[in-house]
Amino acid sequence: MTAGARPVVVLVGPPGAGKSTVAALLGEALGLEVRDTDSDVEAATGTAIADLFVTYGEDRFRALEAEAVATALAEHRGVLALGGGAVMRPATQEALRGHTVVFLDVGLAEAASRVGLSSSRPLLLGNVRSQMKGLLDSRRPTYEAVATHVVSTDGRTPSEVAEAVLILLA
Numbered sequence: 001m002t003a004g005a006r007p008v009v010v011l012v013g014p015p016g017a018g019k020s021t022v023a024a025l026l027g028e029a030l031g032l033e034v035r036d037t038d039s040d041v042e043a044a045t046g047t048a049i050a051d052l053f054v055t056y057g058e059d060r061f062r063a064l065e066a067e068a069v070a071t072a073l074a075e076h077r078g079v080l081a082l083g084g085g086a087v088m089r090p091a092t093q094e095a096l097r098g099h100t101v102v103f104l105d106v107g108l109a110e111a112a113s114r115v116g117l118s119s120s121r122p123l124l125l126g127n128v129r130s131q132m133k134g135l136l137d138s139r140r141p142t143y144e145a146v147a148t149h150v151v152s153t154d155g156r157t158p159s160e161v162a163e164a165v166l167i168l169l170a
């Protein structure tokens with residue numbers, strides 16, 4: 001770990017907001033490494049997120065996720081995308097203080113259509129639209145509270161969203 005290292009930006013928001021996609025674009029544009037806590041948890045456990053939920057349950061996943069977030073916040077210098085539910089943990093809310101945190105906002109219709117019927121997000125299995133509505137309603141205040149900036153993604157391509165984030169960082 002490098003003393004004083006910190007991500008240049010941390011992306012938060014619900015599933016389908018485009019955190020992982022936009023993080024990759026930002027990394028390219030800035031010439032910086034990209035980390036995604038979902039990938040970190042998968043690498044640490046050798047298990048896909050969907051399988052982790054089934055095998056160990058959500059609580060275990062959340063504990064691993066919190067560890068991955070804390071490590072990345074402490075040592076990563078590039079762009080960091082969190083999993084959509086990571087910010088719900090009080091310790092993570094605390095750890096995000098002082099960081100540049102961008103909430104990628106998305107409305108229900110676009111979020112549901114972007115994640116579609118993908119089975120890789122276990123929380124959204126069943127009725128995607130209704131699960132997504134519950135998740136957006138319950139989490140929005142937390143996304144807003146931890147964010148230093150909000151960028152709307154509705155009707156914008158990932159490149160346009162990345163451009164909007166770059167303007168905020170300039």
Ligand SMILES: Nc1ncnc2c1ncn2[C@@H]1O[C@H](COP(=O)(O)OP(=O)(O)O)[C@@H](O)[C@H]1O
Pocket residue numbers: 013014015016017018019020021022084114115153156157158161
């Ligand atoms: N601004 C956007 N417009 C249209 N589709 C998008 C946009 N951002 C992401 N997507 C698509 O939505 C899906 C979810 O994106 P992803 O980056 O995995 O979101 P997150 O990490 O926030 O859950 C992917 O198929 C991606 O290509």
Ligand SMILES: O=C(O)C1=C[C@@H](OP(=O)(O)O)[C@@H](O)[C@H](O)C1
Pocket residue numbers: 013014015016019020038049082083084085086120121122123
């Ligand atoms: O919102 C959530 O609780 C989750 C979001 C997912 O990440 P993305 O937000 O990148 O889809 C992943 O961490 C897991 O399926 C749980």
Ligand SMILES: [Mg+2]
Pocket residue numbers: 019020021036038081082083
């Ligand atoms: Mg993601």
